Amino acid sequence: MSQQLFDLSGQVAMVTGCSTGLGQAMAIALAQAGCNIVAIGVSDPKETVTAIEQAGQRCHVIHADLAQVNDMAKLVSEAVEAFGQLNILVNNAGIIRRADAVDFTEADWDAVMDVNIKSLFLLSQAAAKHWIGQHSKGKIINIASMLSFQGGIRVPSYTASKSGVLGLTRALANEWAKYNINVNAIAPGYMATNNTAALQADVQRNQEILARIPAERWGQPADLAGPVVFLASAASDYMHGHTMAVDGGWLAR
Ligand code: NAP
Numbered sequence: 001m002s003q004q005l006f007d008l009s010g011q012v013a014m015v016t017g018c019s020t021g022l023g024q025a026m027a028i029a030l031a032q033a034g035c036n037i038v039a040i041g042v043s044d045p046k047e048t049v050t051a052i053e054q055a056g057q058r059c060h061v062i063h064a065d066l067a068q069v070n071d072m073a074k075l076v077s078e079a080v081e082a083f084g085q086l087n088i089l090v091n092n093a094g095i096i097r098r099a100d101a102v103d104f105t106e107a108d109w110d111a112v113m114d115v116n117i118k119s120l121f122l123l124s125q126a127a128a129k130h131w132i133g134q135h136s137k138g139k140i141i142n143i144a145s146m147l148s149f150q151g152g153i154r155v156p157s158y159t160a161s162k163s164g165v166l167g168l169t170r171a172l173a174n175e176w177a178k179y180n181i182n183v184n185a186i187a188p189g190y191m192a193t194n195n196t197a198a199l200q201a202d203v204q205r206n207q208e209i210l211a212r213i214p215a216e217r218w219g220q221p222a223d224l225a226g227p228v229v230f231l232a233s234a235a236s237d238y239m240h241g242h243t244m245a246v247d248g249g250w251l252a253r
Contacts, residue, residue, distance in 0.1 A: 022092060022224055067119065094161075224246060
């Protein structure tokens, strides 16, 4: 019974930005739970495709720069053409730019907001229109951050975008829960990926971060496997608008 609750056999999940890092780990976890995957991103997600195939599933790759796409409905229809349906959307693609707030450029503001929040909203809207139009259920999982809850330092557009992800997760849940569309978010803590390479390489910041994490380690991409499968599955059908921290206890401090 409990295993059935987490079974995603025959479902289709669209994951943005899964060539590497957290998106890659979540795409593989969803494939291992039974999903075919639609991978959206700029670079070739070669390693991810191999791992998905090793899990016995298929991966359809759509090359798209989400900061530039102006027709998200096309991505949804390409996914449906590839696999006949779409059930899950994981809005993972994200970037970060670091500079003191007084020196922060408009270009760095726009670049981060375009990928992290604008594309997340427009792609969610396209998926929801599809599900509402055909009276089917859907699951949207947004990737938030510790900076959905905290201010951070030298990353103003990232903090604004990720705080926006938390708010938008609630706002969209308020409108779409009645259609059996679950909109929730995962807020990863400090995870060892390209996104945090600069922090990991900074000896002092690395020590400060580790000292504050109750689990006493950086998170690994695979730490999101269970949470993403849970939020994609029937096990979370009555969860709406929640941002779930997966942070080694960081927010508990
Ligand atoms: P990452 O290794 O840098 O991966 C980012 C992914 O986003 C890449 O696959 C990249 O795809 C994709 N992407 C970036 N810009 C894109 C665009 N314009 N169009 C399409 N895809 C784009 O970073 P990560 O750490 O795995 O981060 C994944 C998500 O988790 C992000 O939203 C990030 O903010 C969030 N997060 C990370 C941490 C952490 O500690 N690592 C903590 C909290 C939240 P391409 O390679 O194809 O460009």
